[in-house]
Each structure stands twice: as structure tokens, then as C-alpha cells.
Amino acid sequence: MKILMVSSEAVPFAKTGGLADAVSALSIALARLGHEVKIVMPRYYGVDKDVLSPLEGEMGVPMGQGVEEWCAVFKTELPGSPPALPVEVFFIDHEIFFGRDGVYGTPADPDFGDNPRRFAFFSRAAFQLCYKLQWFPDVFHAHDWPGALVSVFLKHGLRYGPLEKSVSVLTIHNLGYQGVYHKDNFAYTGLDWNVYYEGGFEDWNMINMLKAGICCADRLNTVSRTYCEETKGEAYGCRLDGALRSRGECYCGILNGVDADLWNPEKDAYIPQRYSAAAPGGKAAAKKELLRVFGLPDNPDAPTLGMITRLVGQKGVGELFGPSYGSAYSICKEMDLNFVLLGTGESWCENELRHLSSELSNFKAHIGYSEKLGHLIEAGSDFFLMPSRYEPCGLNQMYSLAYGTLPIVRNTGGLADTVRNYDEATGEGTGFMFNDLTPQAIYNTVGWAVWAYYNRPEHIAKMRERGMKLDFSWESSARKYVQMYRDAGVYAP
Ligand code: ADP
Ligand code: GLC
Numbered sequence: 001m002k003i004l005m006v007s008s009e010a011v012p013f014a015k016t017g018g019l020a021d022a023v024s025a026l027s028i029a030l031a032r033l034g035h036e037v038k039i040v041m042p043r044y045y046g047v048d049k050d051v052l053s054p055l056e057g058e059m060g061v062p063m064g065q066g067v068e069e070w071c072a073v074f075k076t077e078l079p080g081s082p083p084a085l086p087v088e089v090f091f092i093d094h095e096i097f098f099g100r101d102g103v104y105g106t107p108a109d110p111d112f113g114d115n116p117r118r119f120a121f122f123s124r125a126a127f128q129l130c131y132k133l134q135w136f137p138d139v140f141h142a143h144d145w146p147g148a149l150v151s152v153f154l155k156h157g158l159r160y161g162p163l164e165k166s167v168s169v170l171t172i173h174n175l176g177y178q179g180v181y182h183k184d185n186f187a188y189t190g191l192d193w194n195v196y197y198e199g200g201f202e203d204w205n206m207i208n209m210l211k212a213g214i215c216c217a218d219r220l221n222t223v224s225r226t227y228c229e230e231t232k233g234e235a236y237g238c239r240l241d242g243a244l245r246s247r248g249e250c251y252c253g254i255l256n257g258v259d260a261d262l263w264n265p266e267k268d269a270y271i272p273q274r275y276s277a278a279a280p281g282g283k284a285a286a287k288k289e290l291l292r293v294f295g296l297p298d299n300p301d302a303p304t305l306g307m308i309t310r311l312v313g314q315k316g317v318g319e320l321f322g323p324s325y326g327s328a329y330s331i332c333k334e335m336d337l338n339f340v341l342l343g344t345g346e347s348w349c350e351n352e353l354r355h356l357s358s359e360l361s362n363f364k365a366h367i368g369y370s371e372k373l374g375h376l377i378e379a380g381s382d383f384f385l386m387p388s389r390y391e392p393c394g395l396n397q398m399y400s401l402a403y404g405t406l407p408i409v410r411n412t413g414g415l416a417d418t419v420r421n422y423d424e425a426t427g428e429g430t431g432f433m434f435n436d437l438t439p440q441a442i443y444n445t446v447g448w449a450v451w452a453y454y455n456r457p458e459h460i461a462k463m464r465e466r467g468m469k470l471d472f473s474w475e476s477s478a479r480k481y482v483q484m485y486r487d488a489g490v491y492a493p
Contacts, residue, residue, distance in 0.1 A: 064190025
């Protein structure tokens with residue numbers, strides 16, 4: 001099959017969250033299965049043009065009402081893709097839309113005012129790229145609201161000629177971000193006004209780009225089965241539960257995988273000593289290095305609790321770092337452990353973390369983004385905390401399992417699908433789970449894990465080993481995507 005991934009992020013070029021990991025890893029897994037995959041994404045300021053090859057000539061993108069936007073296109077190969085069938089990445093280069101810092105916004109301005117226009121342009125450009133390359137995909141696979149209009153364009157106007165048999169698939173990585181903007185922005189789509197209603201844009205007199213994608217995609221999915229079910233109900237549906245339910249069997253859940261070339265203690269270049277389930281010795285070296293780097297006392301006998309997160313409400317940071325009893329402050333004051341955190345996000349939370357770091361001798365936060373520290377935390381921690389309010393899939397709990405670090409997670413979404421709760425009687429399980437998002441539940445569950453660490457070391461050792469042996473490879477997920485493409489109507493032998 002010929003597959004075009006339309007995404008606003010892809011590692012190693014631009015990343016604000018797990019979407020970037022998922023798009024690149026899925027593309028590589030599909031190519032390994034023998035499919036021809038290309039990715040199209042914007043050329044943000046941070047992507048150095050000098051290492052890319054330019055395509056010849058400018059490309060015009062119709063934006064409606066006779067307006068055409070002109071852009072350049074660059075390309076490169078995705079690192080890690082199979083040499084026999086490399087994944088090509090195409091960058092849409094438009095100075096006014098993408099020649100600035102930030103993907104969707106900046107800390108001071110988290111949602112650029114012209115985002116609907118930027119991403120309508122980008123989604124439309126994906127089609128122009130096909131004509132420019134004279135390469136016509138069987139599947140347009142769009143991701144999240146920035147790519148969602150691809151499904152709308154295909155259904156309402158562009159499914160003709162060489163694209164007559166093409167289908168569109170939409171993957172929802174996070175229902176919390178929908179691309180809702182003033183209705184005036186509809187003009188930038190260049191679509192007829194009747195599509196405002198028929199295409200599903202309408203949302204209390206605004207435009208909702210994700211909702212339009214949900215209505216128009218031939219098939220859609222989210223990134224775990226539990227989150228798929230959750231989003232069909234009001235509590236997790238972010239107002240789109242009705243739209244999702246109405247898609248019936250066309251909406252499913254497919255779990256993300258882990259890129260075993262990047263997240264693997266046997267190959268990891270960021271950690272002091274490599275290790276595996278059979279030879280786990282290097283984990284202690286990683287713990288020592290972690291404590292050193294974070295400036296914590298070298299206390300190998302106490303458990304280390306790690307966390308890597310965007311500091312936003314979705315991740316449960318309000319409950320963990322808010323002022324209530326049971327929060328991180330009491331965890332660190334009352335339990336014999338070390339707590340390290342890596343993250344960026346909302347400023348109240350960053351301030352609180354700085355405050356805790358200065359107040360507590362066993363807590364240290366690094367405010368910032370660092371791949372290296374991310375790997376070191378995964379390897380050097382004993383436990384990894386994810387008290388998410390909701391979690392479509394979550395990657396870090398799977399990375400943790402692979403590194404022999406036991407996840408402490410809320411029982412929701414992809415966390416529920418990847419972690420099995422500890423059973424004190426038998427020692428079964430791969431992590432520690434709780435249901436309610438309250439400071440008390442987080443406190444109690446961390447306390448439970450710490451208790452097991454000190455009192456049931458043989459269970460902990462077994463659980464680590466069990467986690468490290470789990471298989472979260474992308475291959476089986478990629479096969480499910482291929483099945484979804486077929487269900488959407490792609491015929492391929
Ligand atoms: P989400 O996409 O909702 O943020 P995921 O668990 O799917 O959650 O993916 C988050 C990804 O981003 C992981 O690869 C994680 O390691 C990484 N990450 C998040 N914050 C940071 C940070 N401050 N530094 C390094 N990596 C980070
Ligand atoms: C989103 C979700 C996260 C998921 C990631 C990749 O950012 O919040 O749970 O793992 O996308 O699909």
C-alpha cells in the first residue's frame with residue numbers, strides 16, 4: 001500500500017509529545033512490513049533547511065476565494081527506516097505560517113491565533129504534494145486536529161482522478177485538543193459553506209476541526225482500546241462522545257508500540273551501563289548516575305520515584321503538586337524515597353516544583369526538555385509515576401516496563417491496557433494502580449509500592465523481570481493499522 005502520513009509532529013524533527021514518537025515509529029513499522037510510506041509535516045523554524053534537499057520549483061496551494069499560498073518543499077529520509085524501503089519525509093516550507101518559534105504556540109502564547117489558517121493550509125498542501133510528486137497514496141493517514149482536514153478535503157471535493165480510490169484514516173492521539181476557532185476561519189478551508197454543516201465543522205457557531213475529521217474520515221481510531229471506549233461516554237468524550245458514537249464500528253482503538261531501537265536498555269547510549277532482563281546489573285549504575293545528576297544523596301537502598309511529563313491538567317499534576325494533604329510534599333516528607341521529575345508546562349506548576357526542590361532534601365525537579373535525562377530517569381528509577389486524569393495511550397509507562405521500572409498509574413486509557421496491578425498474595429502484576437484521581441489515592445498507592453519495595457523485594461524483582469520481557473513492538477500494531485486501511489476500502493493483495 002502507499003500511505004501518506006499527515007502530521008504536525010514527527011521525531012526527530014519536531015516533538016511536543018508522544019504524537020511525534022508514534023508517527024515516526026508507526027511509519028517505520030509499516031515500511032518494514034513492505035508498505036510505501038511518506039510523511040508530510042511543516043518545516044518549522046527549528047528544522048534546519050541545510051540538511052534537507054529542496055524539491056525543484058514552488059508549490060501553489062489553493063486556499064479558497066481564488067487565493068493561492070505559495071510554499072517550498074524539502075525532503076529527507078527518516079532515520080531508522082529500512083534501507084530497502086526508506087520512509088521519505090516532506091517538509092512544507094512557508095515562512096509566514098511556520099517560520100517562527102513553537103509548533104502550536106509559545107509559552108507566552110500557547111495557541112497561535114492563526115493556527116486554523118496554518119493547519120488548513122498544511123492539510124491542503126498534502127494534496128498538492130501528491131500532484132507535485134505524481135505519487136498518489138491509497139491512504140491519507142492524518143493525525144489529530146492539525147491534520148484532520150485532510151479527511152474533509154478528500155470527502156468533499158478532492159476524491160477524483162488519480163485520488164478516486166484513495167481513503168482517509170484519522171488517528172486521535174488526544175481528544176482534549178480539537179482545534180476550535182472562530183467561524184470566520186472556515187473561509188481558509190476554501191470549502192463551500194454547506195460543508196460547514198455537512199462536514200461536521202459546526203460547534204456552537206465555531207469551527208471544530210477535529211470534529212469535522214471525525215465525521216469525514218473513512219475510518220478512525222484512538223491509541224488504546226480502553227480510551228476508545230472511554231471517549232464514547234460523556235466523562236471522557238470532551239463533548240465529542242456523540243460524534244464518536246455515531247461512527248459505530250468505524251471507530252476503534254489500536255495501542256501504540258515502543259520503538260525498540262530508541263527505548264531499549266540493551267542499546268541505550270544515554271545510560272552509563274547497558275542492561276537486560278537476564279543481566280540487570282546496569283540498572284544500579286543508572287540509579288547512581290541519576291541521583292548524582294539530580295544532586296540527590298547517593299542512597300541506593302531507598303527507592304527512587306521518577307516522573308517525566310508535560311505539566312498540564314491531563315497528567316494529574318494538579319492533584320500531585322497542589323496544596324492538599326497527600327500530595328508530593330507529604331509523599332516526600334513521610335516516605336523514605338527519592339523523587340525526581342523532568343517536565344515543562346504550566347507556570348504555576350513549574351513554580352511549585354522549584355519551591356519543592358528547594359524545600360525538600362529528597363525531591364528534585366528539572367524544568368526543561370531533555371532526551372538524555374528522560375532516558376536516565378527511565379533507567380535509574382525504581383518506580384515511575386503517571387497519575388493521569390486521562391491517557392489515550394501513554395508511552396512512558398511502556399518505556400518504564402522495558403527498563404525494569406515499575407509504573408504507578410491511574411487505571412485509565414492506555415495505562416489500564418498496558419499495566420497489570422500488583423497482587424500482594426501471589427506477587428503477580430507489573431505495576432501499581434489506583435482508580436480515583438485524588439491526592440490521597442496517589443499517596444496511598446506510592447506508599448503501597450514503597451512498602452513492597454522494602455518488604456517484598458522478591459516480588460519487586462519478579463515484577464521487573466516480567467515487565468522487561470513484555471513485547472510492545474510496533475509490528476503487531478502496524479498490522480492492525482493495515483487491517484484498518486483495508487476496512488476503509490483499500491484493496492491490496
Ligand atoms: P503525551 O504525548 O500526552 O505528552 P506520552 O506518554 O504519549 O504523553 O508521550 C510523552 C513523550 O514525551 C515521551 O516520549 C516522554 O518521554 C516525552 N517527554 C515529555 N516531557 C519531556 C521532557 N520534559 N523532556 C524529555 N522528554 C519528555
Ligand atoms: C497523546 C496522548 C498520549 C499518547 C500520545 C501518542 O499525546 O496524550 O497518551 O501516548 O498522544 O499517541
